[in-house]
Amino acid sequence: MDPGYPDERTVRTAIELAVRAPSVHNSQPWRWRLGGRTVNLYAGRDRQVADTDPRGTDLLLACGAALHHLRIGFAVQGWRTRVYRLPDPAEPEHLAAIELYRGEPGFDEVALAAAIPRRRSDRRRYEKRQPPESHLSLMIDRAETTGVQVRAATDRRARPQLVRALAECARYQLLGPAVLLELAAWRGHWPPSVPDYDHESVLLVLGTQADDRLARLRAGEALSEVLLSATGLGLASCALTDPLGLIDVRPILAKELLDGAHPQVVCRVGWARLNAEPLPATTRRPLDEVVQNFAAVAV
Numbered sequence: 001m002d003p004g005y006p007d008e009r010t011v012r013t014a015i016e017l018a019v020r021a022p023s024v025h026n027s028q029p030w031r032w033r034l035g036g037r038t039v040n041l042y043a044g045r046d047r048q049v050a051d052t053d054p055r056g057t058d059l060l061l062a063c064g065a066a067l068h069h070l071r072i073g074f075a076v077q078g079w080r081t082r083v084y085r086l087p088d089p090a091e092p093e094h095l096a097a098i099e100l101y102r103g104e105p106g107f108d109e110v111a112l113a114a115a116i117p118r119r120r121s122d123r124r125r126y127e128k129r130q131p132p133e134s135h136l137s138l139m140i141d142r143a144e145t146t147g148v149q150v151r152a153a154t155d156r157r158a159r160p161q162l163v164r165a166l167a168e169c170a171r172y173q174l175l176g177p178a179v180l181l182e183l184a185a186w187r188g189h190w191p192p193s194v195p196d197y198d199h200e201s202v203l204l205v206l207g208t209q210a211d212d213r214l215a216r217l218r219a220g221e222a223l224s225e226v227l228l229s230a231t232g233l234g235l236a237s238c239a240l241t242d243p244l245g246l247i248d249v250r251p252i253l254a255k256e257l258l259d260g261a262h263p264q265v266v267c268r269v270g271w272a273r274l275n276a277e278p279l280p281a282t283t284r285r286p287l288d289e290v291v292q293n294f295a296a297v298a299v
Helices: 008-018 057-075 107-118 133-144 158-175 177-187 213-232 249-256
Strands: 030-035 038-043 079-085 094-102 149-152 202-208 236-240 262-270
Touching: 008 030, 008 038, 008 057, 008 107, 030 057, 038 057, 057 079, 057 094, 057 107, 057 213, 057 262, 079 213, 107 213, 133 149, 133 202, 133 213, 158 202, 158 249, 158 262, 202 213, 202 249, 213 236, 213 262, 249 262
Parallel strands: none
Antiparallel strands: 030 038, 038 094, 079 094, 149 202, 202 262, 236 262
């Protein structure tokens, strides 16, 4: 075994944690390729959900979240990561090249790694009591280390507009035949009833200064920080991008909440209902479907 590169078991464990990242309709739109001393992340365009995500924005967010999950998965096993994002302009689907070197995990990384298997996208109604400010500050501070701006939608104009958009999108999912069929195909079931977002959730909006592929990848990494931190704090959470597709929502959030930054994703956070049943884990694709060239791992 090459002491300067992790063995196959370590790499496999890290990727198993990475593919637990959230994705629209659980589409899991990523591919991993191992070669030399590098782990490479590619966009899986064959997994892009065409009707819901025609521009591939959600795909990049999901891949960014998987990239962050991977880094946490390596860190907790004693390997630090050096990431080169969008390393080859001639190969746009190559989203990241990750180099590895020895390093001890920090307390935060251990906590985030423990949260990965427990995290669920909880779209149900939450308790009306709000999470404490200390919880919100921790989630925001961790996410903003990625360079992404995070703000809670509490503004008297921004929050009602966002709540309206969330409810409208949820109703559309219940009524729109094309989206219903897509949801059934990818999730394997029909969507739940429309939740009441008005009082029960903290709505965190993640924004970036640019609005390009790199910004969306970074936003996905920040989203992973928020979701895993929320899970570690005992909170329910889910990511939402549908409301940002409504024509009047993005400009209001950019102006009223993000100081002109581009909204990329909304994260709904709160306490799960006391009588809520635990959510089952969603299925994940076998590693041999998403990883190429395990033989390249030094042994």
